[in-house]
Amino acid sequence: MNAAGCWKCGGEPHDSLFCKFCNTLLPPATDYYRFLGLERRLDVDVPALQDHYYRLSRLVHPDRFQNGTPNERRFSLDATAILNDAYRTLRDPVARAEYFLREEGLEPPGQNTRRVPPELLEEVFEVNTALEELRGGGESARPGLEAALARFRALRGELDADLGALFALYDRGRERDVLMKIRGALDRRSFVSNLVEEVEEGLTAR
Numbered sequence: 001m002n003a004a005g006c007w008k009c010g011g012e013p014h015d016s017l018f019c020k021f022c023n024t025l026l027p028p029a030t031d032y033y034r035f036l037g038l039e040r041r042l043d044v045d046v047p048a049l050q051d052h053y054y055r056l057s058r059l060v061h062p063d064r065f066q067n068g069t070p071n072e073r074r075f076s077l078d079a080t081a082i083l084n085d086a087y088r089t090l091r092d093p094v095a096r097a098e099y100f101l102r103e104e105g106l107e108p109p110g111q112n113t114r115r116v117p118p119e120l121l122e123e124v125f126e127v128n129t130a131l132e133e134l135r136g137g138g139e140s141a142r143p144g145l146e147a148a149l150a151r152f153r154a155l156r157g158e159l160d161a162d163l164g165a166l167f168a169l170y171d172r173g174r175e176r177d178v179l180m181k182i183r184g185a186l187d188r189r190s191f192v193s194n195l196v197e198e199v200e201e202g203l204t205a206r
Contacts, residue, residue: 007071017059017079025060025072028079032086032099035079042100042167042182046091053087093163094189097182106179117188123148124195131202142203149199152192159189 005013011021015034018025029035036052038044060079065072089095101107116124127148130141163185170178 008069017056025065025068025075025079027075028060028082030082031103032082032090035082035086036090038090041171042097043164043171044090044096049087049090053083056083093160093167094186097163097167097186101179101183101186104176104179106183115187115191117191123151127195127199131199134202135205145199145203149196149203152196152199156189156192156196159185159192163189 005011006019006021006024006026008024009019009022011019014020016026017028017035033040036049036056038049038052057080060076060083062073062076062080065076068076089099127145130145130148133141134145163182166178166182166185169175170182
């Protein structure tokens with residue numbers, strides 16, 4: 001993890017969090033997969049990720065380095081922050097995919113998440129009309145909105161399954177066009193998630 005070698009004993013560079021020669025804590029890698037010692041895959045074994053997280057948490061916890069050198073105390077704090085960010089990101093499939101896209105030089109979903117998928121245009125228009133009616137006190141719009149919410153939640157579940165299949169496909173072939181499909185699926189999922197939140201808020205507003 002330290003391309004310059006060990007800062008303490010001068011040992012040769014190697015891919016480890018601790019120096020293999022003097023067991024000194026080294027500057028942590030900022031790459032989440034490398035830091036956690038995981039294979040660079042989109043389909044992550046979450047229980048294994050959790051095991052790595054708890055093991056490393058014990059090893060780099062700042063309490064272990066209270067009496068260490070200034071370098072060790074700083075690296076411990078850095079490592080703890082990276083570890084927490086890495087675990088929070090990689091355990092969530094959507095956050096993991098967005099991180100992976102960025103690392104591969106592809107911007108994750110952003111400006112396109114409000115673009116209505118063509119097949120949902122009519123339904124989104126009807127939902128927006130019903131939400132306006134409900135906000136104005138028209139309770140007759142509630143059943144239709146509840147049904148729409150159920151459909152959007154189901155659609156989000158289908159998109160999650162699609163993402164899982166795309167993750168496995170990419171891991172097998174490492175083809176860049178699959179990453180583009182993943183980005184498109186994330187765009188679509190983000191839009192549907194926004195719809196779910198909007199309808200939920202509309203139904204619970206008083």
